[in-house]
Each structure stands twice: as C-alpha cells, then as structure tokens.
Amino acid sequence: MNKAAGDDLAVDVSARESNAVTASRWPRILAPIALGVAFLLLWTAIVRVKGIQPYILPEPLLIARTLVSDWHTLSGSLWITLSISLAALCAAVVLGLLFSILFTQSKWLELSLFPYAIVLQVTPIVAIAPLIIIWADNVTVSLLICAWLVAFFPILSNTTLGLNSSDHNHVNLFRLYRASRWQTLWNLHLPTAMPYFLGGLRISGGLSLIGAVVAEFVAGTGGSASGLAYRILESGYRLQIPRMFAALTLVSLCGIAIFACLTLVSHLALRRWHESALRTEN
Amino acid sequence: MPDAALASALRSDKPLLTCRGVSKRFSNGTLALKDVDLRVGQGEFLSLLGPSGCGKSTLLKLVSGLALPSSGEIDWPTSEYDSHGNARPHLSFVFQEPTLLPWASAAANVALPLKLAGMGKPERLSRAGEALDSVGLAGFESAYPRELSGGMKMRVSIARALVTRPRILLMDEPFAALDEITRSRLNDDLLQLWRRERFTVIFVTHSVYESVFLSQRIVVMAARPGRVSADLCVDEPYPRPSSYRTTPVYAAHCQRSSTALEVAMGDVQGHV
Numbered sequence: 001m002n003k004a005a006g007d008d009l010a011v012d013v014s015a016r017e018s019n020a021v022t023a024s025r026w027p028r029i030l031a032p033i034a035l036g037v038a039f040l041l042l043w044t045a046i047v048r049v050k051g052i053q054p055y056i057l058p059e060p061l062l063i064a065r066t067l068v069s070d071w072h073t074l075s076g077s078l079w080i081t082l083s084i085s086l087a088a089l090c091a092a093v094v095l096g097l098l099f100s101i102l103f104t105q106s107k108w109l110e111l112s113l114f115p116y117a118i119v120l121q122v123t124p125i126v127a128i129a130p131l132i133i134i135w136a137d138n139v140t141v142s143l144l145i146c147a148w149l150v151a152f153f154p155i156l157s158n159t160t161l162g163l164n165s166s167d168h169n170h171v172n173l174f175r176l177y178r179a180s181r182w183q184t185l186w187n188l189h190l191p192t193a194m195p196y197f198l199g200g201l202r203i204s205g206g207l208s209l210i211g212a213v214v215a216e217f218v219a220g221t222g223g224s225a226s227g228l229a230y231r232i233l234e235s236g237y238r239l240q241i242p243r244m245f246a247a248l249t250l251v252s253l254c255g256i257a258i259f260a261c262l263t264l265v266s267h268l269a270l271r272r273w274h275e276s277a278l279r280t281e282n
Numbered sequence: 283m284p285d286a287a288l289a290s291a292l293r294s295d296k297p298l299l300t301c302r303g304v305s306k307r308f309s310n311g312t313l314a315l316k317d318v319d320l321r322v323g324q325g326e327f328l329s330l331l332g333p334s335g336c337g338k339s340t341l342l343k344l345v346s347g348l349a350l351p352s353s354g355e356i357d358w359p360t361s362e363y364d365s366h367g368n369a370r371p372h373l374s375f376v377f378q379e380p381t382l383l384p385w386a387s388a389a390a391n392v393a394l395p396l397k398l399a400g401m402g403k404p405e406r407l408s409r410a411g412e413a414l415d416s417v418g419l420a421g422f423e424s425a426y427p428r429e430l431s432g433g434m435k436m437r438v439s440i441a442r443a444l445v446t447r448p449r450i451l452l453m454d455e456p457f458a459a460l461d462e463i464t465r466s467r468l469n470d471d472l473l474q475l476w477r478r479e480r481f482t483v484i485f486v487t488h489s490v491y492e493s494v495f496l497s498q499r500i501v502v503m504a505a506r507p508g509r510v511s512a513d514l515c516v517d518e519p520y521p522r523p524s525s526y527r528t529t530p531v532y533a534a535h536c537q538r539s540s541t542a543l544e545v546a547m548g549d550v551q552g553h554v
Contacts, residue, residue, distance in 0.1 A: 174398070
C-alpha cells in the first residue's frame, strides 16, 4: 500500500477548497445594514412630518444624542447589567456541564433530578423573582440567581442530550480498546456533546440577559439597583423618553454582542468538522 | 529436529482461537447462533461467508468480546488472561463503517488506541504516521475525516486497527459500502499488509468473489439459526495479484463456494 489511491485524491482537494470558500459574504453584512438605515430614515420622517413630541416618540438622532450626553450614567448601568448577565452565564455553563456529566454517569441521579430542573425552567422567572429578592440579602446576588435560573436549563438539557448521542459504533470501539469511564467521557462523549452544548450556550446567552433585566425590573422598584432595566423604569417615571430609548438600545446591543460572541466561539470550535460550520459546494 | 524448530512447530499447532458449541440467543428470543465450532490457526486468513441474518457479524462480536455467548466457550489458547479470567487477545476490529471520530484528524484517529493505552503523544503520533504510511495515506495526517473519500476513510480505519500491532484482525464487511474499483484495490492492499505483518484475519463478507480472492479458508454459514454449514479450503498460493481474479482456478473456487452458499441457503428454505 505505498501508492496513494489516485481517484481519492481529487475528492480530497475539492473538499478542502470548498471549506476555504469565503466569497459572497458582503450581502450578508450589507443587506441588514441597508434595511436598518432605511428603517431609521422612515422613523425620522414620520416623527418630523407628523410632529410627534419627543416624550411620545423621540427621533433616532435625539436618542443617539441622549446616549452620548447621558453616557456617564448609562455606561455604569450597562456595566452592571452586562456583568450580571455574564456572571450568570458562566455559572450556568459550569453548573450545566457539571450536572449533565453527573447525569450521564448515573442514570438514577438523572431520573431523580431532571424533573426538578424542568420545574425550575417552566416556573416563570417574574413569578419567583420577588421571592428570591426577599430571600437573598444582597441585591446583586438575587439578580444573579434570577439570571442563572433562566440560563441554566438550556445548557443542562442540550448537553445531557449531546452526552447521550454518542455513535453506537464509537462506543463499541472505546470498549474494545478497554477505555476507562473517564477516557470515554473525555475523548468521546464530551466532543460528541460539543455542538449540542454550543447550541444551548447561544440560547442561554440571550436568556441570561433577559433574566437579569426581568429581575432588575422586579428589584428596581425597590430603588437599590442601577442596571439598565432600572434606568428604563426610572426614565419612564420621569417621562425622560429619549433616555428610556437610549437604555433600551443598550440592552439590545448587549444581547446582540453576546449572541455574536457566542456564535463566533461556536464557529471556531466546530469549523473543522461539524456539518453546521462547513460550507459545501454542489 | 532442533529444539527451536520443534517448539515453533508445536506452537503453530495450537490454534489462536477456538469456539466450542457457541450459541447466542438475544433477549427477544431469537436464536442467532447455534452450536458453532470453529478453530482459527495462527496467521490464518479466514472468511465468514453467508446470507444476511446468518449470524456472521454476531459471531465476530462474540469473538471480539463485545458480546457474551449464551452458551459454549470462546478460548484463546495462546493469549494471556487477566485477573478476572478474561482473555486479553491482542485484537483489533474494523467495522462496516469507518467509525472515525469526526472532530479528530486522521493521525489523531489512528493514534486513538495508543492514547487510550496511555502512550505518550510524540510516540503515538509517530506510530500513527507509520500506520497511515503503510495504508498509502502518507501526507494526510492532518486531514479531517470530512475531507476524505469513502475509500480513504476505510484506509484510516484499517490503519487505526493495525497501529496496535494486533495478533488478530476482525473485519465486519469492511468494504461492503464501497464501489467495485475501490473495493478491489483495498482487497489487494489488505492482502499485501497481511503477508507483510502476518496477523490473523477473520473477514466477514457476503461476497463469494471477495472471500475467494482473499482467504485461505472460507467458513460458509447458514441462517435461522446461524450455524456453520461448510468449511472450504482455498489452497492457492500467495501473492495473489489482481490477475488471479481472471484465472480458471479462481473461477472454480468461486463455483465451489457459490454451490456451498446455495446449499446453506437451501437449508433455510428447508426449515421454512
């Protein structure tokens, strides 16, 4: 077997080239930007033509100006909301991975704990947030718990599914080579679960922000937190509608940034092998 | 006769593997194998030939230790046994699908058995490189399975099986999903590897032509319940070049095997 199979080589080269194809990327970036600009222009036009007052609907330019002028207050709130979301996401990743691994190691643990994980997931966070805020001494801790509660489940359920999705032949292969439990987990089950975990991570990234904002709304009425949601409430009470929109814009940008980062992480982790990250040419 | 030669003659007399009265009944009640007796000699190339459902893959699973027989025993007279009384025959398995890890490069896939055995990274990667070289895939170490054709993936799978230098290679219809051209090239290459490294092969197939081309001995199996129906010898010398496929001797062996297979399948109809 010293000669490489000739016809096989051609297949390989074309497969590699198709992975490297990066053209036709511009429409994906330009099309949404063009639509966004058109939307903002239309918004401005309607506000100006109809003479709508800023306390009902401010025009985009005014929102941008408010964003700059109130940057000092808003950036502080942005930092608080963002750090709570990210800390909750980290906790969800660590605990989600830990529990899903425990579940695959012991069927009994999974059978007895999984229903309670579902209870946590299906109970609306708005309904439990007041309780958590009463129970936890520290407001930051209570916000963190709320955000974690909603971010935890997608990672747990997706990773558990992924860890149970190993190919049967692969499992046999590992048994034949007398792999230990730990070796099978590390070399087979965890890599198999990777795409599932990353899918759950992208959902949880958005949910952790939603959890943080919802909890702030509930806690914010107490007046002791100053995240973005609290800024929105406060501006609402004071009829500072442009500032309300500015805070809202920052919440959206936060969500987009989290999603974009996690998509990038997912792409980098899967680009060499997973169907979802590969480009094919027909 | 010098002692060394005598000793080696005695050793080669001892089979590598014996199955005695091996039966397998699945939990749903199906009797997959009934009273299979089989002796496999050291360095032998043996094919298990039979229609689907005759239990040839099941027999291979039992031999590999992935499944346990319901009755009878599988003995490895020349292999070590561990403290639990389980044989440690130095075996490798090639599945019908290449069964490569999609997230690992070809070299990492081939090195996997060595990694699981605790070998250090530089050594196992160099052994994997040699194994890939021996199946004609030098230069593809860093390629991912997704980038390889079906035939190349199967070559990687064979390299992974051989990297541990097994005494016996179990192959479960490894080339069944490949096209005719790739398949006959892999057959040629497998024979070369076998002649060079002198491992034992049990090759499961449903192709008469493949079994006659490759093996020294063809065990024909019948279905319902799975059992040995005939044991044929293909006493043609090696090397067997591609031109062997067009010789009258080859045709005669194919004829003989086909007849044996028809008898085995006729048995089934007799039972139904």
